[in-house]
Amino acid sequence: MRTVDPAKHKARRQHIVRVAAELFATKGFERTTTAEICRAAGMSSGNLFHYFANKRAVFLAVFEDEDSDKTERLAAAEAAEDPWAALLEVVDLLAAPALEPLAPHLVMEAMVQAYRDPEVEEALSRDNAAEQRTVAVLLRRAAAAGRIDPDLDPDATASWVTTLIASLYTGAATDPAFKAAEQLPTLRLILTRYLRAEPR
Amino acid sequence: MRTVDPAKHKARRQHIVRVAAELFATKGFERTTTAEICRAAGMSSGNLFHYFANKRAVFLAVFEDEDSDKTERLAAAEAAEDPWAALLEVVDLLAAPALEPLAPHLVMEAMVQAYRDPEVEEALSRDNAAEQRTVAVLLRRAAAAGRIDPDLDPDATASWVTTLIASLYTGAATDPAFKAAEQLPTLRLILTRYLRAEPR
DNA sequence: GTCTATAATAAGATAGAC
DNA sequence: GTCTATCTTATTATAGAC
Known part of the structure; x- marks a missing residue:
C-alpha cells in the first residue's frame, strides 16, 4: 500500500x-x-x-515540526472579550514550554544559532513576530479599555513582554536552582506591576 | 632584563x-x-x-582577564547611605557592558557554554553569586527603610533582578532592532515598578 | 529503507628547528 | 618566542550492496 x-x-x-x-x-x-x-x-x-x-x-x-495549536490560540486571544485577561493567558501560553525539561536549553541553543545561521534566524523571527503582534494588539486594546498604563508604547512594550517571558527560559537554562514552574507567578507579578502601574 | x-x-x-x-x-x-x-x-x-x-x-x-573595578564598586554600593539609589547604581553598573558591541553575544555564548563546561560554569556562577549577594543586601536595606515592597523575598527577588538585567543582554544579542542603550530606561522602569509597588 | 565501509576534509595540538 | 611541518583524531557525508 x-x-x-x-x-x-x-x-x-x-x-x-x-x-x-x-x-x-x-x-x-x-x-x-x-x-x-x-x-x-x-x-x-x-x-x-x-x-x-x-x-x-x-x-x-x-x-x-512542533506543530502545536499555538497559532490558533494566539488568534483566539486577540479576539477575546477581556484584553487584560487574554494577555495573561497569552503569557501563560508562551511561558508553558519553559516548564518542560528540554525547552529552555533548546530555546537558548536556537537563539545563539539564530544570529549565525540565516535559516534558523528566519524560523525564529517569524515565530517571534507573530507573538509580538498578538501582544501588541492586546496591549492596545487594554490601554483603550483603561486597563493598563496608556503611556506605554504598545510595540516597544510588546517586545519587552516577550523578552521578559524569555527570561523564564534563560533563567531555567542557566540557573539549576531556578524552577520555571515556581517562578511563573513572579513573572506574572512583574508584568502586572509594569503594565498596570499608574502613569506618572 | x-x-x-x-x-x-x-x-x-x-x-x-x-x-x-x-x-x-x-x-x-x-x-x-x-x-x-x-x-x-x-x-x-x-x-x-x-x-x-x-x-x-x-x-x-x-x-x-577582564579585571575591572566591578568588585570594588559592588562593595561600595552595599555600604552606600541610600540603598535605593545604590540599587539603581548597581543596575547601571551591571547593565553597562550590554551597551558595548561584543558583550551581549559573548555573554550568551558564555551562558550556553556554562552548562556544558564545569570550568566556565564555575567562573560565571562565582561572578553571578557576588552580584546577587550585593543586590540582596540592598533589597533588605531598602525594605527596612520602607523604600520597596517589604513582601518581596530578598534572595528570590535578587535573582530576578539579575535575570531582568540579563534580558538587556539577550535582547541585544537576539534582536537587531533592540538597542540596549535605548532600552535601559525601560529596564529601570520595570524594576522600579516591580520593586516599589505597594504590597497587596 | 537500511546497512557497511569509506571517502574527504577539517580541526586541535605537538615536535623540533631557529 | 616564534616558526614550519605534521601527527592524530574526529566528523560529515556518500557510495553502493542488500
Whole structure:
C-alpha cells in the first residue's frame, strides 16, 4: 500500500527529531555529532542521511515540526472579550514550554544559532513576530479599555513582554536552582506591576 | 632584563584574548577555529599554544582577564547611605557592558557554554553569586527603610533582578532592532515598578 | 529503507628547528 | 618566542550492496 509508507516515514523522522532534540539541548548543536544521533535513534549513518539532507536540517526540524495549536490560540486571544485577561493567558501560553525539561536549553541553543545561521534566524523571527503582534494588539486594546498604563508604547512594550517571558527560559537554562514552574507567578507579578502601574 | 619579559608576555596574551573575543562573539566557541585565532592575532599555531594550553583556555581568559573595578564598586554600593539609589547604581553598573558591541553575544555564548563546561560554569556562577549577594543586601536595606515592597523575598527577588538585567543582554544579542542603550530606561522602569509597588 | 565501509576534509595540538 | 611541518583524531557525508 502507498498510504502506509508516508506515515511510517514521518514517524521515523519524528523519532530522529525527538532523540536529536535531547542531544541538541544537552550538548548543543556543534558538539552533537551525527554519529551520536544515529546511535540514539538506533540507526546507521547512511540511513539518517536518507531522512535528512544534513545535520542542520535535523536541527531545523526540531523547531519546525512542533506543530502545536499555538497559532490558533494566539488568534483566539486577540479576539477575546477581556484584553487584560487574554494577555495573561497569552503569557501563560508562551511561558508553558519553559516548564518542560528540554525547552529552555533548546530555546537558548536556537537563539545563539539564530544570529549565525540565516535559516534558523528566519524560523525564529517569524515565530517571534507573530507573538509580538498578538501582544501588541492586546496591549492596545487594554490601554483603550483603561486597563493598563496608556503611556506605554504598545510595540516597544510588546517586545519587552516577550523578552521578559524569555527570561523564564534563560533563567531555567542557566540557573539549576531556578524552577520555571515556581517562578511563573513572579513573572506574572512583574508584568502586572509594569503594565498596570499608574502613569506618572 | 627580567622585568620586560613578563610584561611583553602579558601584552601578547591580552592581544590574543582580544581578537579571540571578537571571533567567539560572532561565530561562537565551537565554530571559531584555532587557525582563525592565529590568523587574526597574526601568529602561528605553534605560538598560540605557547600562550594557551588549549582553545578552552583562550575562551576562559576572555572572561577572567577582564579585571575591572566591578568588585570594588559592588562593595561600595552595599555600604552606600541610600540603598535605593545604590540599587539603581548597581543596575547601571551591571547593565553597562550590554551597551558595548561584543558583550551581549559573548555573554550568551558564555551562558550556553556554562552548562556544558564545569570550568566556565564555575567562573560565571562565582561572578553571578557576588552580584546577587550585593543586590540582596540592598533589597533588605531598602525594605527596612520602607523604600520597596517589604513582601518581596530578598534572595528570590535578587535573582530576578539579575535575570531582568540579563534580558538587556539577550535582547541585544537576539534582536537587531533592540538597542540596549535605548532600552535601559525601560529596564529601570520595570524594576522600579516591580520593586516599589505597594504590597497587596 | 537500511546497512557497511569509506571517502574527504577539517580541526586541535605537538615536535623540533631557529 | 616564534616558526614550519605534521601527527592524530574526529566528523560529515556518500557510495553502493542488500
